[in-house]
Amino acid sequence: MRLTRRKRESRRLMPMREQKDPARGVFTRRALLFMAVQVGAMGELAHRLYGLQIDDGDHYARMAASNRVSKRLLAPPRGRIVDRFGLPLASNKENWRALLMPEETTDVAGTIERFSAIIPLDERDRSRIAREMRHQRRFVPVMLRDFLSWDEMARIELNAPSLPGVLIDVGTRRVYPDGELMAHIVGYVAPPNEQDVAHSTLLALPGMRVGRAGIEQNQDEQLRGTAGSVEMEVNAVGRVMSELNRVEGMPGDEVSLTLDRGLQQKVLNHIGDQTASAVVLDCHNGEVLAMVSTPSFDPSLFDSGVSHAQWIEWTNNQHTPLINKAVAGVYPPGSTFKPAVAMAALQARSVSPTDRVFCPGYLDVGGTRFHCWSRWGHGSVDMHDALKYSCDVYFYEIARRVGMDHIAQTANQLGLGVPLDIELPHTRDGLIPTPAWRKAHHHHWNGGDTIVSGIGQGFVQVTPLQLATYTARIATGRAVSPHLIRSVNGTLGEKASPEHWPALDMPDSYFKAIRGGMFAVVNEPHGTAPKAQLDLPGMLMAGKTGSAQVRHVSRALRESGHFNSADLPWEYRPHALFVCFAPYDAPRYAAAVVIEHGNTGADAAAPLARDIMRDTLLRDPANRTTPPPESVADAGSTIE
Amino acid sequence: MNRPARFHKRLLRAEPSFRILAKLWRISWLYVLLIAALAGVGYITLYSAGGGMPYPFAMPQAIRFAIGLVLMICVALLPPRILVMAAAPIYGLSLVLLAAVLHMGHVGKGAERWLMIGGMQVQPSEFAKIALVLALAAWFSRISYARMANPLWLVPPALMVLVPVALVLKEPNLGTAVIIGGVGASLFFAAGMRLWLIGLLVLPVPYALKLAYSHLHDYQRARITTFMNPESDPLGAGYNIIQSKIALGSGGMWGQGYLHGSQGQLNFLPEKQTDFIFTMIAEEWGFAGAAVVLGLLLLLILGGMTMAICSRNRFGRLVGLGISMNFFFYCLVNLSMVMGAIPVGGVPLPLVSYGGSAMLNVMLGFGLLLSTWVHRNSHFGESLTRPDA
Structure with a gap:
């Protein structure tokens, strides 16, 4: 019934429609054309497939066989880091590891259990293995244990039949022979994270490491090298039967630092257990000969992973062992800033070296009294005396005359408060404040701010490396910048040549005046740092002390007469600073020392700087190509 | 009575209503059998790709196929009247999903492709192809053949193609964008687009290609470059193509035997369970097995085209053709890719490759195809175009 109705309907409609519907004819013709194309395309694919499978079948079958010769990428050895004399600071050591190929065993958990019966695995290993198993694909091996001994390897080999999927391979491990001594500069490596791997396929290889601090991080690309490959015969289940061909990758470049490892060690010995940092520069070219920050940490802990407790200990320690204080510690420079203020005043012609200022022990400006460190004052002083006595009133006065903008400009030119482009990550720039800076932070710049800046207090903040650079620039009059990389693969960098560094745009006579003042600090009677005198014949050193308050000292306390900053709790004592260069008549080395809460620059920092400078002059690393022989006396001092 | 209302009434009258059982009877069960056979090939191969085990690939895929089968039969029962009405909302939804995937899609291999909806990965670009076929078919069935001569009437459908193409290119999924464009063009x-107009449009194509190349992603260019010379980078971008060809070639005439293909089983084949599944078939079953699969695919394509030609209404014809062309392009791009004939493009082999979203969309497409067959005698569409057309 329904059928007949439909038939009737279609009989009624069809002839009529098909006559007046050209679209259907066109559609049918074009659809048939498509079908022809489809048959042709599938035929072509079949033909191509026939070509691949039958005509070239033998060729590809051979390639398939050679596919059993599995080609794997080899992690290139990471480049070494050495000191200026080629002594290793970071190198590689063979690391035998047990790996598990998850897809080659049917019972992963059982295999790990049997493995741990032979080689004990601790909780950390187990959780790491479980984590890697979750994240990696089944054909990527998971590391069970590394740093295997011969004995352990023998036991694994012996039990190989019960350990399907376990294989032993050799990788490298990063070793730092000097450990804590170089930790802040050399840095450390750690396994790459997912982001690193996404950026470089090379890092996906097992055993690759990424620099996470210091030179290891800064020079990561150079140190990394390019991958090699190894062809291995694998059987039908993928087990490696033999190694057929090995193309070693290009090892990473060897980076030679400007540091003198021996000097570094001596500086560390002199600092002892104080929380301090010290930098020694070659004044001629800005090479960093020593850079020490204490306390330090053991960089090799990072290769295998730092425990949570250790990390908490490091980060909560108020002596900040993980921070390289030489480049990332910022301190008020205190009186070590005074030569910069003097230079600014000379530059701006606000004062001449012979102009005198009377110091009654204080300066009143706008109703506020600014004290000199000497209660009784220094009387009438010129620039030479002011530097020698470290007279605060003189520098309050000339800072007031010259203005903060000039001081900041000169200080920046001398290397303070500006980025220094050293080859280390996580450096800080410090700050030389200006009214514009203050305004940008929505505060008003007070006249008093300029005055306290004149003695390196207030907002002024610098790093020890900047202080050393600043001293070197004063010593030579050249715009030397500190750097740590001396050569890469034996090619000396252009920064090593003194001619690379242009002269500063400041008259020589100004430098002479300031150097003279710094000479007086150490060598003239009543200078602030007689303790910094060198006991080397014919060698004279110039310097400047600094004691930087970290806390405001109230007038009442100061005038009570019983104030002694040494009685304060450690974290409230002033920082002790000293900057120096030597020899005075032909400056070669510049050093800066900052002892955190060391109380006074003259008593704490100056003797330390003297010891450091003395050793530097004795070793004279800038004029040597081989490290000086260690004398018996030196060996003795190492033990101290 | 105004014109649209009259139009609607005629439309309703012309739709012969027959019961569900009768509709079920009219489904081409032979065609369903072909579909099931192809899915069976997929199951067997995924079983092998899973290392001779139903998990992780074969069993989930079988379950998805079962769900897809039910979906397909339900869709097959929908009359064209409903499909036409649904075309615009479905198309709109597909655009929304495509836009959404650009903003919050999950990144896979440098391309945004998936959207997580209720714990399921959805690939809007797959769905967009079906939606586009419906939308274009609805449009073309509304305008008369005579109007096809006027380019102005072709501007809206052209935009309907270009918008999803642009969105998918932005993802960026070159392979699928090409397929969407191809399906649109074939519709x-x-x-009945006039030949002179086609000629006019095809002429500037070389220039357009040049422009397109300059806008490709780096990884897409790398695919093209290594396609030209795969051996240039055997361990990097050329790896897939080389390994795929080796696997195909090592199959020979009769194959290495089921579960014994060395390339696939030893994991030399990348993505062997998804895009490169055909290489596993060819390796384990040889040219003989691969040719059978090719034949099966061709039968499905030609069967679909035949159903389209048999339809008495313009909408059904166009839907049938669109779906068949989509399936054809799918197969063509995937097979050419694994045979190293075109650059690698992230297009799976329909019904065989592992993947839920693609499976459901392919089954949805087959449902529409079967619907045109079930309702092939329905006089819907061109005979009912408005009198003023």
Whole structure:
């Protein structure tokens, strides 16, 4: 019934429609054309497939066989880091590891259990293995244990039949022979994270490491090298039967630092257990000969992973062992800033070296009294005396005359408060404040701010490396910048040549005046740092002390007469600073020392700087190509 | 009575209503059998890709196929009247999903492709192809053949193609964008676009290609470059193509035997369970097995085209043709890719490759195809175009 109705309907409609519907004819013709194309395309694919499978079948079958010769990428050895004399600071050591190929065993958990019966695995290993198993694909091996001994390897080999999927391979491990001594500069490596791997396929290889601090991080690309490959015969289940061909990758470049490892060690010995940092520069070219920050940490802990407790200990320690204080510690420079203020005043012609200022022990400006460190004052002083006595009133006065903008400009030119482009990550720039800076932070710049800046207090903040650079620039009059990389693969960098560094745009006579003042600090009677005198014949050193308050000292306390900053709790004592260069008549080395809460620059920092400078002059690393022989006396001092 | 209302009434009258059982009877069960056979090939191969185990690939895929089968049969029962009405909302939804995937899609291999909806990965670009076929078919069935001569009437459908193409290119999924464009173009052609107009449009194509190349992603260019010379980078971008060809070639005439293909089983084949599944078939079953699969695919394509030609209404014809062309392009791109004939493009082999979203969309497409067959005698569409057309 329904059928007949439909038939009737279609009989009624069809002839009529098909006559007046050209679209259907066109559609049918074009659809048939498509079908022809489809048959042709599938035929072509079949033909191509026939070509691949039958005509070239033998060729590809051979390639398939050679596919059993599995080609794997080899992690290139990471480049070494050495000191200026080629002594290793970071190198590689063979690391035998047990790996598990998850897809080659049917019972992963059982295999790990049997493995741990032979080689004990601790909780950390187990959780790491479980984590890697979750994240990696089944054909990527998971590391069970590394740093295997011969004995352990023998036991694994012996039990190989019960350990399907376990294989032993050799990788490298990063070793730092000097450990804590170089930790802040050399840095450390750690396994790459997912982001690193996404950026470089090379890092996906097992055993690759990424620099996470210091030179290891800064020079990561150079140190990394390019991958090699190894062809291995694998059987039908993928087990490696033999190694057929090995193309070693290009090892990473060897980076030679400007540091003198021996000097570094001596500086560390002199600092002892104080929380301090010290930098020694070659004044001629800005090479960093020593850079020490204490306390330090053991960089090799990072290769295998730092425990949570250790990390908490490091980060909560108020002596900040993980921070390289030489480049990332910022301190008020205190009186070590005074030569910069003097230079600014000379530059701006606000004062001449012979102009005198009377110091009654204080300066009143706008109703506020600014004290000199000497209660009784220094009387009438010129620039030479002011530097020698470290007279605060003189520098309050000339800072007031010259203005903060000039001081900041000169200080920046001398290397303070500006980025220094050293080859280390996580450096800080410090700050030389200006009214514009203050305004940008929505505060008003007070006249008093300029005055306290004149003695390196207030907002002024610098790093020890900047202080050393600043001293070197004063010593030579050249715009030397500190750097740590001396050569890469034996090619000396252009920064090593003194001619690379242009002269500063400041008259020589100004430098002479300031150097003279710094000479007086150490060598003239009543200078602030007689303790910094060198006991080397014919060698004279110039310097400047600094004691930087970290806390405001109230007038009442100061005038009570019983104030002694040494009685304060450690974290409230002033920082002790000293900057120096030597020899005075032909400056070669510049050093800066900052002892955190060391109380006074003259008593704490100056003797330390003297010891450091003395050793530097004795070793004279800038004029040597081989490290000086260690004398018996030196060996003795190492033990101290 | 105004014109649209009259139009609607005629439309309703012309739709012969027959019961569900009768509709079920009219489904081409032979065609369903072909579909099931192809899915069976997929199951067997995924079983092998899973290392001779139903998990992780084969069993989930079988379950998805079962769900897809039910979906397909439900869709097959929908009359064209409903499909036409649904075309615009479905198309709109597909655009929304495509836009959404650009903003919050999950990144896979440098391309945004998936959207997580209720714990399921959805690939809007797959869905967009089906939606586009419906939308174009609905449009072309509304305008008369005579109007096809006027380029102005072709501007809206052209935009309907270009918008999803642009969105998918932005993802960026070159392979799928090409397929969407291809399906759209074939519908224009089949709907009766005049030849002179086609000639006019094809002429500037070389220039357009040049422009397109300059806008490709780096990884897409790398695919093209290594396609030209795969051996240039055997361990990097050329790896897939080389390994795929080796696997195909090592199959020979009769194959290495089921579960014994060395390339696939030893994991030399990348993505062997998804895009490169055909290489596993060819390796384990040889040219003989691969040719059977090719034949099966061709039967499905030609069967679909035949159903389209048999339809008495313009909408059904165009839907049938669109779906068949989509399936054809799918197969063509995937097979050419694994045979190293075109750059690698992230297009799976329909019904065989592992993947839920693609499976459901392919089954949805087959449902529409079967619907045109079930309702092939329904006089819907061109005979009912408005009198003023």
